[in-house]
Amino acid sequence: MDIKDLKNADLKEWLQYWIDLATPDQVVICDGSQAQYNEICNMMVASGAFIKMKWPLNSYFARSDKSDVARVEERTFICANKKEDAGPTNYWKDPAEMKAEFAELFKGAMVGRTLYVIPFSMGHPDSPIAKYGIELTDSPYVVVNMCIMTRVSTEILKRVDDGREFVKCVHSVGYPLDGDKADIPWPSAPVEKKYITHFPETREIISYGSGYGGNALLGKKCFALRIASVQARDEGWMAEHMLILKLTSPEGEVKYVAAAFPSACGKTNLAMMEPTIPGWKVETIGDDIAWMKFGEDGQLYAINPEAGFFGVAPGTSMKSNPNAMRTINRGNTIFTNCAMTPEGGVWWEDHDSKPEFLVDWTRRPWTPAKGTKAAHPNARFTTPAAQCPVIAPEWEAPEGVPISAFLFGGRRRTVVPLVNEAMNWEHGVFMGATMASEMTAAALGGAGQLRFDPFAMLPFCGYHMGDYFKHWLNIGKHKGAKLPKIFYVNWFRRGEDGHFLWPGFGDNSRVLKWIFGRCNGTAKAKATAIGNLPEAGSLDLNGLNIPEADLKALLEVDCKGWKDVLPQIEAHFEKFGAKLPAEMNKQLADLKARLG
Numbered sequence: 001m002d003i004k005d006l007k008n009a010d011l012k013e014w015l016q017y018w019i020d021l022a023t024p025d026q027v028v029i030c031d032g033s034q035a036q037y038n039e040i041c042n043m044m045v046a047s048g049a050f051i052k053m054k055w056p057l058n059s060y061f062a063r064s065d066k067s068d069v070a071r072v073e074e075r076t077f078i079c080a081n082k083k084e085d086a087g088p089t090n091y092w093k094d095p096a097e098m099k100a101e102f103a104e105l106f107k108g109a110m111v112g113r114t115l116y117v118i119p120f121s122m123g124h125p126d127s128p129i130a131k132y133g134i135e136l137t138d139s140p141y142v143v144v145n146m147c148i149m150t151r152v153s154t155e156i157l158k159r160v161d162d163g164r165e166f167v168k169c170v171h172s173v174g175y176p177l178d179g180d181k182a183d184i185p186w187p188s189a190p191v192e193k194k195y196i197t198h199f200p201e202t203r204e205i206i207s208y209g210s211g212y213g214g215n216a217l218l219g220k221k222c223f224a225l226r227i228a229s230v231q232a233r234d235e236g237w238m239a240e241h242m243l244i245l246k247l248t249s250p251e252g253e254v255k256y257v258a259a260a261f262p263s264a265c266g267k268t269n270l271a272m273m274e275p276t277i278p279g280w281k282v283e284t285i286g287d288d289i290a291w292m293k294f295g296e297d298g299q300l301y302a303i304n305p306e307a308g309f310f311g312v313a314p315g316t317s318m319k320s321n322p323n324a325m326r327t328i329n330r331g332n333t334i335f336t337n338c339a340m341t342p343e344g345g346v347w348w349e350d351h352d353s354k355p356e357f358l359v360d361w362t363r364r365p366w367t368p369a370k371g372t373k374a375a376h377p378n379a380r381f382t383t384p385a386a387q388c389p390v391i392a393p394e395w396e397a398p399e400g401v402p403i404s405a406f407l408f409g410g411r412r413r414t415v416v417p418l419v420n421e422a423m424n425w426e427h428g429v430f431m432g433a434t435m436a437s438e439m440t441a442a443a444l445g446g447a448g449q450l451r452f453d454p455f456a457m458l459p460f461c462g463y464h465m466g467d468y469f470k471h472w473l474n475i476g477k478h479k480g481a482k483l484p485k486i487f488y489v490n491w492f493r494r495g496e497d498g499h500f501l502w503p504g505f506g507d508n509s510r511v512l513k514w515i516f517g518r519c520n521g522t523a524k525a526k527a528t529a530i531g532n533l534p535e536a537g538s539l540d541l542n543g544l545n546i547p548e549a550d551l552k553a554l555l556e557v558d559c560k561g562w563k564d565v566l567p568q569i570e571a572h573f574e575k576f577g578a579k580l581p582a583e584m585n586k587q588l589a590d591l592k593a594r595l596g
């Protein structure tokens, strides 16, 4: 397919605007083929941007610039027409002013480079829940990562040309090769020139200056969460920062669960978990994002809009996540900011092997004696979901999977029990709205201070968070809805001496089993002031050896602890002003009253 052959005026005009402004040397349409993927990887090996690994097969190392290693929230903007619509939890810029600034920044931004046109689908292209996007980028690294993380094909371009709605995504690393400037392995712009911007009213994303992860792979956080959350609000569906897993009982009964945890709380590990309880099976649908729509039967059906995993490498091992290790070991993986073994293999902190010598992510020789991290703490693997040995056969089902339960959670050392079922939908929305992690003594604010991350959407909601709470409440009022049950889980409870009270990992399947039982009416709960907790004996603890005092702490209501955190919840809610739904203050007042 050639750009000259396009007939859709809106598409052609948009493409031509950016080509004329950024003046790339050439334009290439990405077709999602293995041949084009290989060609781009080979070109990056030749330029020094990629190193081909000895093992796993068909896999590559990339090392970023030291200043471009993660999402940059303070350079991420919601450019809604009205500032109020971005809300208190987002940075805002006026859309017209931002576009005017881009008209300068992008002038000649792609000189000496290729502009790649990436037509992609979020979700199976034939799914009624899927949405399309086109990303223009001057980064071949972004192209190959997008080929793993989304479904790229010229068929998508054809459908868009035929009039199908799409999200306009524009990206440049912000490093034009003007004059006789030579290219470098990881081109990017200084932090004050980086912009990751979202235009919710026109469904556009424009990103400048960063080549890393969520800043540059625009299908992920920018589209699938920030823009999609606005689309979902307007169209009556849900775009959530949630893993989706399939749970099968020994009797062969199946339930699907979606779970929201803040970044770096082990979502990928839970999505691929190996249960320790006999006969139970966990399979993966997705590890980061869920898009959900009501079916005719009133159930919420979820798809994973992504096609790959962009997982945090450090901490991933055969102990923490054997299925992620098996996925990446099957090859076709891009490792970013990991360390390299002398044999051309990969390493990171808490990897299963114990190396004597490495080349670290900054390309310097490394030995354990150096005392530094060999891999960057936000080092990543990009790997195809289809390679995961526990991917559910229906993970790409266009109709999605029916969700029986939502899980919320954070890192709470104190107060919050192992599992707590919401009394009803409104109470569940309150649980999501008050999701928080506890800061350590070393962090700003100190021990006991909560960092609120409502629904794990704090950095990802594309509109006012108060309106987002309202949207959740409205979902609960959908006519004929068979709503998922809502649970709050906490794997991170500690004793006074700092030890973890709960073993976590595969033993979290015990909590999933109780949740499964709550959904089909077979597990018993006791009603308490904070919600429904497992009745004694209803949580499967066979084969575990947890001290009685630890179990008691995990499964009881710490009334004093809850009362002590109420002022923090109050202060959290005050941020949302008049947009905080009255139901949330009512839930808070009711909780206070129940605690006595």
Ligand code: O2Y
Residues within 6 Å of the ligand: 069, 070, 071, 212, 213, 214, 215, 262, 263, 264, 288, 310, 311, 378
């Ligand atoms: O650091 C980045 O650019 C990526 S952040 C990320 C990547 C995959 C899944 N989740 C996240 C996150 O921050 O929630």
Ligand code: MN
Residues within 6 Å of the ligand: 241, 263, 288
């Ligand atoms: Mn995430």
